[in-house]
Amino acid sequence: MGYPSPDLMTTLIDGSGSTRPSPIPVQLQFLPGLIRRDSGLRAGRVLERGERGGGRRQKYRGERGSCLPRPDNMGISRDSMHKRRATGGKKKAWRKKRKYELGRQPANTKLSSNKTVRRVRVRGGNVKWRALRLDHGNYSWGSEAVTRKTRILDVVYNASNNELVRTQTLVKSAIIQVDAAPFKQWYLQHYGVEIGRKKKASAAKKEATEGQEAEPATEEANKSNHVTRKLEKRQQGRKLDPHIEEQFSSGRLLACISSRPGQCGRADGYILEGKELEFYMKKIQRKKGKGAGGAA
Missing domain, CATH: 3.10.290.70 (Structural Genomics Hypothetical 15.5 Kd Protein In mrcA-pckA Intergenic Region; Chain A)
Incomplete structure (x- = not known):
């Protein structure tokens, strides 16, 4: 089986997600090293046969980006549906999550x-x-x-x-x-x-006791007989x-x-x-x- 004609054009998707025609021959698809080194296409890639560009799943975010869809099942859950069996086998999630099985993050007061x-x-x-x-x-x-x-x-x-x-x-x-x-x-x-x-200190205590001898007497005098007996x-x-x-x-x-x-x-x-x-x-x-x- 021979290579396709060099005149055929291939479709490229760039870093922004838009599609554009490229003059690179189809046979160069089999030489990715040459494409990267000679044509400087680090920001883009050649679409595979039958693949369409411009969609959300096909969007290319560059070398560090991710083209995976955002998971819709995020959250803290206390159910056992997502847990493995005792044998180590993985369960099939045959129902959606329930409100009564939710978990909330700790308060950490x-x-x-x-x-x-x-x-x-x-x-x-x-x-x-x-x-x-x-x-x-x-x-x-x-x-x-x-x-x-x-x-x-x-x-x-x-x-x-x-x-x-x-x-x-x-x-x-x-x-x-x-x-x-x-x-x-x-x-x-x-x-x-x-x-x-x-x-x-003992010295300070002696000085304090001399000056405070009269104070307890006045305090006790202010208390009524009833309060004194109660105490x-x-x-x-x-x-x-x-x-x-x-x-x-x-x-x-x-x-x-x-x-x-x-x-x-x-x-x-x-x-x-x-x-x-x-x-x-x-x-x-x-x-x-x-x-x-x-x-x-």
């Missing part, structure tokens, strides 16, 4: 003063609140049965992923530090005892964990988030106490030790 909460309409017309940025929450002091709104200061530990600590992400069960001031004020009002005072009664059952008292001195309390910020839009939780507090203090201390060892 960040610690930020710029509070941002989004309203999300979900199945049944119900509403979820997606917190994207938060810095406040309601925290409960269980042993004292008191809850106060306080500021979240830092994320210090997460059992699932250290990356969530580095990025300051607020998720359920994250261990955080909250401002101790609201609880300190309540304790003073409820028991009449100021906790969390930093220990001063004395409360003092009988007062018991403060040494670890918590130490945290009050630093002005930061360790707490745990018990709500789901990405679902309800709030970062509420409770103050750590007892065995749970000791456990997480050891974990945090061990983590600090590892960090110091790695830096050295």
